[in-house]
Amino acid sequence: MRAKRGNPNRFITQTHSRKEAPLPELPEVETVARGLRERILGKKIRSAKLRSPKHKTENPRNFSSLLTGKTVTDIERRGKHLLVHLSENKTLWCHLGMTGRFVEADSAYKLDKHDHAHFVFAKGKSYTALAFRDVRKFGHLRLVHTDELSTLPEIASLGPEPLTISSQDFVALFSARKRVIKPALLDQHILAGIGNIYADETLHAAGIHPQTRCMDIDKTTLQALHKIIQKTLKKAISSMGTTVDNYSGVNGEPGKFQSYLKVYGREGQPCHKCGAPIIREVIAGRSAHYCEICQSIR
DNA sequence: AGTTATACCTCTAGGC
DNA sequence: TGCCTAGA
DNA sequence: GTATAAC
Numbered sequence: 001m002r003a004k005r006g007n008p009n010r011f012i013t014q015t016h017s018r019k020e021a022p023l024p025e026l027p028e029v030e031t032v033a034r035g036l037r038e039r040i041l042g043k044k045i046r047s048a049k050l051r052s053p054k055h056k057t058e059n060p061r062n063f064s065s066l067l068t069g070k071t072v073t074d075i076e077r078r079g080k081h082l083l084v085h086l087s088e089n090k091t092l093w094c095h096l097g098m099t100g101r102f103v104e105a106d107s108a109y110k111l112d113k114h115d116h117a118h119f120v121f122a123k124g125k126s127y128t129a130l131a132f133r134d135v136r137k138f139g140h141l142r143l144v145h146t147d148e149l150s151t152l153p154e155i156a157s158l159g160p161e162p163l164t165i166s167s168q169d170f171v172a173l174f175s176a177r178k179r180v181i182k183p184a185l186l187d188q189h190i191l192a193g194i195g196n197i198y199a200d201e202t203l204h205a206a207g208i209h210p211q212t213r214c215m216d217i218d219k220t221t222l223q224a225l226h227k228i229i230q231k232t233l234k235k236a237i238s239s240m241g242t243t244v245d246n247y248s249g250v251n252g253e254p255g256k257f258q259s260y261l262k263v264y265g266r267e268g269q270p271c272h273k274c275g276a277p278i279i280r281e282v283i284a285g286r287s288a289h290y291c292e293i294c295q296s297i298r
Numbered sequence: 299a300g301t302t303a304t305a306c307c308t309c310t311a312g313g314c
Numbered sequence: 315t316g317c318c319t320a321g322a
Numbered sequence: 323g324t325a326t327a328a329c
Contacts, residue, residue, distance in 0.1 A: 056306095097306095097307095098307095099307090099308080099309090114308085134307095135307080135308055135309070136306085136307045136308055136309085137306075137307050137308080138306070138307070177300095178299085178300075179299090179300065179301085180300095180301090183300095183301085284301075284302070285301095285302065285303070285304090
């Protein structure tokens with residue numbers, strides 16, 4: 001399946017021996033938000049259908065009538081949440097979970113069994129039809145009142161955005177905690193948007209062992225981690241996210257960041273820095289990938 | 299407070 | 315070839 | 323991926 005044996009420039013791609021979910025994290029969700037802006041911003045919802053009533057969704061009965069006729073006024077990302085703001089104080093609040101995605105689904109499109117909703121947006125002669133697909137059903141689509149968004153616990157309790165937090169605030173966020181760094185990075189209440197891939201990648205780049213307690217990491221290293229996180233997320237966004245055997249873009253465009261992965265999904269393969277095999281170890285219930293030589297800070 | 303396990307759900311690579 | 319399970 | 327219950 002994958003890749004390019006013998007191509008030194010594709011050293012990462014060829015190492016993936018398994019089909020892995022893309023795990024929508026901040027860069028992937030940002031990519032989707034941008035794709036949605038291009039396609040549906042300013043358009044009016046002509047139809048909205050929910051085809052899997054079992055899927056986590058609010059107002060399943062009224063879904064169609066509540067959405068039809070509303071206009072998409074703004075699309076924002078907060079952590080891994082997608083907020084599609086509509087006219088009349090409505091917001092379509094989406095989370096992609098592990099496998100959620102939007103796919104273009106015009107009249108020729110054959111709905112997949114995992115397409116839980118279908119939308120048609122229009123402005124003048126310009127139509128866009130999208131399906132919301134979510135194989136594992138960990139994501140959701142919910143219709144909420146825009147002015148009540150900030151009262152929703154899932155949104156209100158989110159930590160700051162990693163791309164805009166200052167270095168000082170970042171250091172303050174972690175330096176006093178007893179917790180282990182990897183789960184702390186994954187904790188959306190502390191910082192919003194980082195998931196398993198970028199936690200592992202940034203810790204490797206910063207030379208920090210994933211089991212290190214936050215308070216044991218000196219300030220200089222935390223400052224370095226802050227920089228690395230911003231750099232990595234920006235690069236991933238400009239690469240349109242990480243795609244392994246799936247698509248992160250709205251129209252199915254694969255991301256390109258997977259070719260830069262240095263530890264994630266590379267268990268047993270040589271570290272690109274030192275050659276030691278990459279370790280995979282379950283930490284706090286999730287796979288952590290790291291190099292025990294390069295990530296000696298602990 | 300912080301940690302860990304468990305549940306939610308479907309699919310696929312890889313082992314046997 | 316197919317069945318089964320770990321892990322996404 | 324996340325929420326929740328349980329040490």
